[in-house]
Structure formats: C-alpha cells, structure tokens
Amino acid sequence: xxxxxxxxxxxxxxxxxxxxxxxxxxxxxxxxxxxxxxxxxxxxxxxxxxxxxxxxxxxxxxxxxxxxxxxxxxxxxxxxxxxxxxxxxxxxxxxxxxxxxxxxxxxxxxxxxxxxxxxxxxxxxxxxxxxxxxxxxxxxxxxxxxxxxxxxxxxxxxxxxxxxxxxxxxxxxxxxxxxxx
Numbered sequence: 222x223x224x225x226x227x228x229x230x231x232x233x234x235x236x237x238x239x240x241x242x243x244x245x246x247x248x249x250x251x252x253x254x255x256x257x258x259x260x261x262x263x264x265x266x267x268x269x270x271x272x273x274x275x276x277x278x279x280x281x282x283x284x285x286x287x288x289x290x291x292x293x294x295x296x297x298x299x300x301x302x303x304x305x306x307x308x309x310x311x312x313x314x315x316x317x318x319x320x321x322x323x324x325x326x327x328x329x330x331x332x333x334x335x336x337x338x339x340x341x342x343x344x345x346x347x348x349x350x351x352x353x354x355x356x357x358x359x360x361x362x363x364x365x366x367x368x369x370x371x372x373x374x375x376x377x378x379x380x381x382x383x384x385x386x387x388x389x390x391x392x393x394x395x396x397x398x399x400x401x402x
Contacts, residue, residue, distance in 0.1 A: 235312025249290030
C-alpha cells in the first residue's frame, strides 16, 4: 500500500477520546490523531482553552484511512451511529460547543457524501440531526497525553463508563468492519 492512496476524515462527536477509540478499531484506518478544529482564536489552542468553550474549537479526531478497505461514507455512517447526532453542543455529560457533532470536509465530494449520509440516517432518529457539515480548517493536534487515551487509560472511570459501552455497540453493529482484536 502506498501513502498516496490514503485519505483523510476529520470529525467531532463529543469528547475526542470516544471518537478516537472508535476509529482506532476500524479496518483500513491507519492513523488517528485527537485535536482541535473550527475555532476563531489565532494560534495553537490548549486543552484548557478549548474546555472554556471560548475559542470556538471543537474536539475532533483526524484519521487517515485506506479507501480500498473502508470508504469515507462507511466511516461517516459508523461515526454518526456511534454518538448522538441530535443533541446540540453536547454528548452525555459533556456540554459546550467544543463537544458539538461536526464533520469537516476537505473537498466537494466529501461534502456531498456527508450530506447524503445525514439525509440517509435522518429517518432513523426521532429528533433532527444537528451535525454541522463544514469546510476543513486548521487542525491542531491535542497534547500528547490525549493521544490513544482509551488504550492507555482503560481503567479510568470515564473510559469504563462512557467509552467501553460505545465500543461494545460498535462491535455488535459493525463486527465485519473492525480490526482483529
């Protein structure tokens, strides 16, 4: 496999630890980096600044994937069904614009695919999907201690209470799309 075949997906759906853990399990996903995107404050934001909700950034995950193994559309469906895309600026106890559901697209094709996925999934939700679909902006990698957070901290209460159930759901719904455990 050559690197020029890899593509990029950037999404946010609450805490980036959850989204990162999910994308890390999917066949064809090569690299996953937690970070921040979509803010209005110049410079590189810190986690503390992001948590204030004042920078406008969302917690996101940016992943490179091999489209010969998994498509952008399949990744979006898995992402959208792994969190609640109907809650504005919140996922569970995480509240604020930094936890918004968002898809950052890098070209017109990704934008159209994202819009198609939202339209396709909408009838399956009681409430309206509020996921933002917006152009890719500057990606800022999060601090090192946020990278591979679930893998490095499975025993922590948040991981056990929030991330593990999401992974269980993913494994039931998409077993044939996941890496060997």
